[in-house]
Amino acid sequence: MSSMEHVDVLIVGAGLSGIGAACQISMACPNKSFVILEGRDAIGGTWDLFRYPGIRSDSDMYTLGYRFRPWRDAKAIADGPAILNYIRDTANEFGVDKKIRYDHRVRQASWSSDDGRWTVEVETKSGAKNFTCNFLYLCTGYYDYENGYT
Numbered sequence: 001m002s003s004m005e006h007v008d009v010l011i012v013g014a015g016l017s018g019i020g021a022a023c024q025i026s027m028a029c030p031n032k033s034f035v036i037l038e039g040r041d042a043i044g045g046t047w048d049l050f051r052y053p054g055i056r057s058d059s060d061m062y063t064l065g066y067r068f069r070p071w072r073d074a075k076a077i078a079d080g081p082a083i084l085n086y087i088r089d090t091a092n093e094f095g096v097d098k099k100i101r102y103d104h105r106v107r108q109a110s111w112s113s114d115d116g117r118w119t120v121e122v123e124t125k126s127g128a129k130n131f132t133c134n135f136l137y138l139c140t141g142y143y144d145y146e147n148g149y150t
Contacts, residue, residue, distance in 0.1 A: 003130065004129075004130045005035075005129070005131050006131070006132045006133065007034055007131065007133050008029075008032040008033045008034060008133065009025055009029075009032055009034040009133060009135045009136075010034070010035055010037065010118065010120055010131055010133035010136050010137065011025075011034060011036045011037070011139055012036075012037050012106050012120075012136070012137065012139060013036070013037075013045060013138070013141065014036050014043045014100050014102075015045020015048075015087070015139065015141060016047070016064070016083070016087055018036055018045070018137075018139035019036075019090055020066050020090075021137050022036055022091070023066065023068060023069070023094040024068070026096055027068065034099060035099055035100075035101055036099050036100045036101065037105075037106060037120075037122060037131075038101065038104060039105040039106070040102070040103070043088055044087050045087075045141060046143060049143070051080065054079075055080035056077055057077060057078050059077075060076040060077055061073065061076055061078045061086070062076055065086065066090060103124055103125050104122045104123075104129070105123045105124075106120055107122065108121040109136055115132075117134050118133050118134075118136045119132050
């Protein structure tokens with residue numbers, strides 16, 4: 001039997017987009033509950049997964065960075081470790097790192113028009129878990145994080 005938890009907003013992914021979304025929600029809607037589900041065991045998404053020599057952003061960080069916490073480094077085309085630190089520092093500064101549930105892999109999401117909410121099935125190391133939410137925010141990017149670069 002799986003457990004059930006309800007939040008107003010469920011964010012899937014603790015990379016650049018997921019952390020940005022969580023920070024925005026915490027500032028704009030402080031009375032709304034939210035959780036970040038991260039399938040891996042670390043924050044950072046792409047910038048934690050890919051660690052090959054020379055990894056960097058193809059976009060300048062003044063554009064890619066958060067408007068609410070602008071990129072301050074002199075190097076606009078940042079390397080992977082600098083971007084990962086930026087994500088971690090932002091999550092910590094805004095307290096959203098405490099909302100991350102690591103090793104929570106979303107397996108299915110279904111919408112109920114009758115209830116006006118999502119039911120999200122999650123796989124964890126300790127078994128299945130279900131969440132319900134009013135708003136489901138998918139911030140997973142396009143990489144297959146289970147396999148990395150293949």
